[in-house]
Amino acid sequence: MDPNTASARMNQYEKGKHAPDFQTAKRLADELGVPVAYLYCDDDLLAECLLKLSKLSEEQIKRVMDSLG
Template sequence: MTNPIPVRLKSARKAAGYTQQQLGMALGMEPNTASARMNQYEKGKHTPDYQTMKRIADELGVPVAYFYCDDDLLAELICALGKMDSQKQKEMLELIKKKSE
């Protein structure tokens, strides 16, 4: 099984319009190392710990679960649901439960 984090990180970063250096700096990394660190995450050489992934997710506006999901369709569903308010999420959950019966 391939680690989904590198691919999802690169995709979410690009969708949010960040360069590697900009994202790293937004997370508080030093400007001269931010790009290299983010590149290592996106290449899969290093994997950020959960707290770092949570900060990245918050910065990029995606649920942290998106990075750990190894199914592309489910990952997109997680992103879509993450953009809804809690009431809409509850409505969607009920709809999904009804459809899966």
Template sequence: MESPFPTRLRAARKAAGLTQQQLGINLGMDPNTASARLNQYEKGKHAPDYQTAKRLADELGVPVAYLYCDDELLSEVILIASKLNREEKSELLARLINNQESC
């Protein structure tokens, strides 16, 4: 199974309205190589280490789990849940647990 990382990275970057070069520069990459490096990540030729993936996710405003999630529906749940505040996340979790227990 192919990693979902390249596809999710590209989608998150485009949703953020950034070019590959802009994203790379925002992360402190050399402006002359930033686009090529991000292109290799998005094509799946190279995979960033976890720290770099975390920095990418933070810059794009998505949880790092979203970039690695291999289930399309679950990745959307992760993305939506990440935008909730702590109280909303706790309430959602409680509702899900209650719903699961009643099944």
């Protein structure tokens, strides 16, 4: 993202005037260190779960999933 236009673009995303395409959302998520699904999550508890799961290994995620039934 061009630093000269980044602030204006982010402002439009935040206000809901425009939505980033998936590739842009992916780049934003990578920059923020969050999974891209986090950016689309409209539930705070689910968003927190996504953040915590994203820090686990694949094996740990499988164990969590197994424990959920």
